[in-house]
Each structure stands twice: as C-alpha cells, then as structure tokens.
Amino acid sequence: MPRTEHYLSIDAANPRHTERALADLRDGLSQWRLALALARLDLRNRYRGSVLGPLWMSLSSLIMLIGLGLLYGALFKLKLSEYLPHLAVSLIVWQWIAGFINDSCATLTSAEGVIRQMRLPYTLHALRVAFRNALVAAHSLLLVPIVLLIFRQVPGPEAFLAIPGLLLICINMVAGGLLLGMICARFRDIPPIVANAVQLAFFVSPILWKPELLGDAMVWMAFNPFYALLETVRGPLLEGGGPPLAWLAAIFYTAVHVVLAGFLFMRFRSRIAFWV
Amino acid sequence: MARICAEGLRIEFPLYHFGARSMKKRLLGAASRRVKADAQNRVVVSALSDLSFTIESGERVALVGHNGAGKSTLLRTLAGIYEPVGGRLTVEGEIGSLIDPAAGMDMLSTGRENIRLRALYRGLNAEETAALEAEAGEFSGLDEFLDVPIHGYSAGMSIRLAFALATAVQPQILLMDEWFSAGDADFMAKAETRLEQLIKASEILVIATHDMNVVKRWCNRVIRLEAGRILGDAPL
Numbered sequence: 001m002p003r004t005e006h007y008l009s010i011d012a013a014n015p016r017h018t019e020r021a022l023a024d025l026r027d028g029l030s031q032w033r034l035a036l037a038l039a040r041l042d043l044r045n046r047y048r049g050s051v052l053g054p055l056w057m058s059l060s061s062l063i064m065l066i067g068l069g070l071l072y073g074a075l076f077k078l079k080l081s082e083y084l085p086h087l088a089v090s091l092i093v094w095q096w097i098a099g100f101i102n103d104s105c106a107t108l109t110s111a112e113g114v115i116r117q118m119r120l121p122y123t124l125h126a127l128r129v130a131f132r133n134a135l136v137a138a139h140s141l142l143l144v145p146i147v148l149l150i151f152r153q154v155p156g157p158e159a160f161l162a163i164p165g166l167l168l169i170c171i172n173m174v175a176g177g178l179l180l181g182m183i184c185a186r187f188r189d190i191p192p193i194v195a196n197a198v199q200l201a202f203f204v205s206p207i208l209w210k211p212e213l214l215g216d217a218m219v220w221m222a223f224n225p226f227y228a229l230l231e232t233v234r235g236p237l238l239e240g241g242g243p244p245l246a247w248l249a250a251i252f253y254t255a256v257h258v259v260l261a262g263f264l265f266m267r268f269r270s271r272i273a274f275w276v
Numbered sequence: 277m278a279r280i281c282a283e284g285l286r287i288e289f290p291l292y293h294f295g296a297r298s299m300k301k302r303l304l305g306a307a308s309r310r311v312k313a314d315a316q317n318r319v320v321v322s323a324l325s326d327l328s329f330t331i332e333s334g335e336r337v338a339l340v341g342h343n344g345a346g347k348s349t350l351l352r353t354l355a356g357i358y359e360p361v362g363g364r365l366t367v368e369g370e371i372g373s374l375i376d377p378a379a380g381m382d383m384l385s386t387g388r389e390n391i392r393l394r395a396l397y398r399g400l401n402a403e404e405t406a407a408l409e410a411e412a413g414e415f416s417g418l419d420e421f422l423d424v425p426i427h428g429y430s431a432g433m434s435i436r437l438a439f440a441l442a443t444a445v446q447p448q449i450l451l452m453d454e455w456f457s458a459g460d461a462d463f464m465a466k467a468e469t470r471l472e473q474l475i476k477a478s479e480i481l482v483i484a485t486h487d488m489n490v491v492k493r494w495c496n497r498v499i500r501l502e503a504g505r506i507l508g509d510a511p512l
Contacts, residue, residue, distance in 0.1 A: 008356050008367040034396040045384045117379030119356040270359035
C-alpha cells in the first residue's frame with residue numbers, strides 16, 4: 001500500500017495553496033528515481049518486441065535529416081556542409097520540444113488510474129513525461145556530434161554553453177508538463193489545438209530555414225519562444241555562442257512559463273483529482 | 277497516536293464534460309438531492325456532505341451503505357486523494373490504503389520488476405527493497421512466475437502478488453475498500469492470517485464493506501452512509 005505523510009491536514013477554509021503546491025514540487029522532485037523508472041518503463045513498453053527498439057528514434061531522425069537536408073539544401077542553394085549541421089541541431093531539438101508538448105497534454109489524464117488510487121505528488125507525473133521525452137531525444141541527439149564531425153564543424157569551448165541551454169529546455173518541460181497537463185485535463189479540446197499550434201510553430205521557427213534569411217526582420221524572431229530556446233542550444237554548437245538577445249528572450253520566456261505554471265498549479269492543484 | 281478528525285467535510289464532483297444546457301436543466305430539474313449547482317453555477321454531484329466524526333486510536337470503523345453512498349469517496353478523501361471543498365480534515369498517523377491493491381502495477385513488467393517498482397513508489401532504500409522483494413516473492417508463492425510479465429498471470433496469481441505487495445507494510449491507519457476474497461483456498465487462509473495481523477497491529481481501521489460478517493468480526497463502530505451523509509454512527 002502506498003505510504004503517505006504522517007500528518008495530513010486539509011482545511012477548505014484555509015487551503016494553504018502555496019505551501020502545499022511547494023510541498024508537492026519538493027516531494028515530486030525528491031522522487032525523481034521513481035519518475036525516471038516510470039519513464040524508462042514507458043519507453044520499454046512502447047518498443048516491446050521491436051528489434052531495433054529505441055534506435056528507431058535515431059533512425060527516423062536520420063532519415064528525416066537526410067531527406068529534408070538534400071531537398072531544402074538545394075531549395076535554399078546552400079552547401080550541405082553549411083546546411084546540414086544547422087538542420088541536424090535544429091530538427092532534433094525541435095523534435096524533442098514538439099514531441100514533449102504533444103505528450104505533455106496527457107501528463108495527468110494518462111496517469112488517471114494512479115491519481116485516483118494513490119496520493120502522489122503531481123510533480124512526479126510531470127517529471128515522468130519530461131524524463132520520457134528526454135530519453136527519446138537522447139537517442140536522436142547522438143546524431144548531432146556525428147554530423148558535426150562529418151562536416152568538420154567541431155565547436156570550441158563555447159559549446160559548453162549548450163548545457164545551460166539544455167537546462168532551460170528541461171525547466172520548461174517540467175513547468176510545461178504541469179501547465180499543459182492541467183489545462184488539458186480540465187478542457188479536453190485543448191490537445192488538438194496544441195497539436196495544430198505545434199505544427200504551425202515548426203514552419204514559423206527557424207528549423208528548416210536559417211534565421212539569417214530573414215535579414216533585417218530577424219530581430220522579430222525574439223518574439224518566437226521556440227526560436228529563443230532553439231538558439232540557446234544551436235548557438236553554442238554552431239555559431240560560437242548564439243545572439244545575446246536570444247538568450248535573454250529564452251530566459252524571459254522560461255521565467256514567464258514557470259511563473260504561469262506555478263500560479264495555476266498553486267491555484268488548482270487540489271482540483272486535479274476531480275479533473276482527470 | 278493515530279487520529280482522524282473530520283468537521284463538516286464536503287466533497288463535490290463537478291460534471292465538467294456535460295456542458296449542454298438541456299442536460300443541466302434535466303439534471304437539476306428533478307428534485308434531486310445530490311446533483312445540484314454550486315456557487316459558480318456548475319453541475320456538481322454532491323458525493324459527501326457535511327460529515328463530522330472523530331476516530332480515535334483503537335477504533336475499528338465499518339463504513340456501510342448502498343452503492344453510491346459515498347463509502348469509497350470517503351476512503352479516498354481520508355487517504356488524501358480527494359481534497360474537500362468544504363470543512364476540515366485532519367489525519368494523524370501513517371496511512372496505508374488498500375483501496376485498489378493493483379494500482380501502480382505495470383502489466384508488461386515481470387512480478388519482480390513490479391515489486392521493485394512498488395518499492396520506488398514507497399520510497400524504500402536498497403535494503404528495504406531487497407527485503408520487500410524477498411518477502412513479497414515468498415508470500416505470493418509465485419516461484420518461477422516472478423520472472424514472467426504479469427499480463428501472463430492468471431487472475432488468482434495477480435491478486436496474490438497485489439495482495440503480498442499491498443500488505444507488506446504495517447501502517448498506523450489502515451483504509452480498506454471491501455474485504456479481499458480471491459485466490460485459491462490455500463492462499464485465502466494465508467491472506468486471512470496476514471490481514472488479521474495487519475488489522476490487529478494497526479491503530480485505526482476504516483473499512484468500507486457490504487458484508488455484515490466482516491463488520492461483526494472486525495469492527496467496533498459502524499458509520500452508515502446514505503447519499504453522502506451520515507445516517508447513523510454507533511459503537512457495535
């Protein structure tokens with residue numbers, strides 16, 4: 001039987017939203033081992049009986065990369081050595097983000113069975129989805145160093161800046177898991193809207209195309225949160241660090257995202273069990 | 277000392293995904309006691325209304341009532357799963373819930389993997405995990421089936437594993453939904469002994485049941501629920 005805290009006190013007149021949301025976050029993060037184990041189980045079950053297993057993820061990224069790289073490289077009249085490294089980093093990070101966003105809509109609804117039976121921190125479910133998608137992405141991210149090596153575009157020490165970039169993405173994923181998970185549990189029309197928005201975002205973000213193509217209009221890109229997040233990983237790996245504006249924007253968007261998710265989580269955490 | 281105290285406890289289930297006006301009218305139109313509109317004009321089912329009781333250490337409480345009376349909801353509320361929209365609830369003591377013993381099991385994992393997963397759910401360390409593995413493996417009597425994915429188990433085997441896992445820890449407050457009855461006669465005898473130990477060692481038992489034999493045998497207080505309200509609360 002699930003063991004829970006030794007003292008439970010809930011007073012509807014004094015709900016202590018903030019305190020209890022923070023306790024949920026703390027407990028959830030401290031149970032990261034469980035979240036990781038569940039994420040690994042999810043992947044194992046998804047590829048059960050498959051010969052290549054999770055390597056399918058690397059393979060499908062590779063095929064996409066070659067296909068899109070040849071076609072769009074020719075359309076943009078760019079040399080493959082210029083275009084493919086850009087596409088590799090952008091596409092793989094994008095697939096990670098996009099896959100996560102679509103997956104995060106079901107953060108809480110897919111955990112319905114557990115939520116109704118056991119008292120667990122909701123943060124745990126967000127962490128599970130974040131881990132699951134990070135594991136998927138890790139299989140494809142392996143392609144990035146390979147592509148960089150093939151085209152002899154080995155970055156300098158500034159490449160380590162990609163680590164805070166990846167960290168920003170991860171923070172966004174824990175926040176997004178809770179935010180989208182809650183909104184989609186309450187309003188069941190949101191997941192298809194999200195799926196459409198993600199598809200649109202793919203074309204309006206510099207993934208297939210390089211942001212330089214915009215010329216003077218490039219400054220407007222800062223209004224695209226996906227551009228900012230992509231640039232914090234792509235910049236360090238390909239462009240010697242990435243534009244400061246993109247970094248500022250990425251930090252700003254992450255902060256807004258975390259505050260928004262935190263606010264909704266504090267306000268509605270106690271309702272989640274009734275929504276799923 | 278374990279203690280449960282509820283004052284004016286109220287739980288309402290919102291019916292979010294029935295937006296249609298006519299539905300609302302029809303539900304609210306009939307002079308119903310349990311489907312009503314809340315302050316924000318949403319249709320809600322009143323699952324528990326205005327429950328007040330105190331359960332002290334040593335009490336063995338049976339929750340009785342018809343289907344839909346709110347027994348399971350009350351258990352889940354005591355377990356901290358549903359949060360009340362009104363009233364106050366204090367639960368002092370370590371809670372163990374046997375509401376759905378199979379919750380959190382992964383059908384595609386082996387019995388052994390499920391034991392380890394359960395250990396993670398409970399936050400056990402390596403030592404305690406090994407102990408749980410040995411204990412639950414032994415008690416369930418699954419032998420070589422421990423290394424078979426549980427979706428290949430018979431119904432009896434799954435229940436044996438679930439039961440072994442669920443009852444491996446001694447809580448102060450034991451919440452149970454219905455008495456277990458499954459598995460072969462041999463296992464039933466073993467399970468009964470284990471449940472008896474668990475109940476005797478717990479400070480508070482709250483069990484939702486229809487079975488008057490269970491009530492007579494184990495309980496010293498009966499709370500009768502009807503339509504989400506306490507209809508009677510008396511020692512036995």
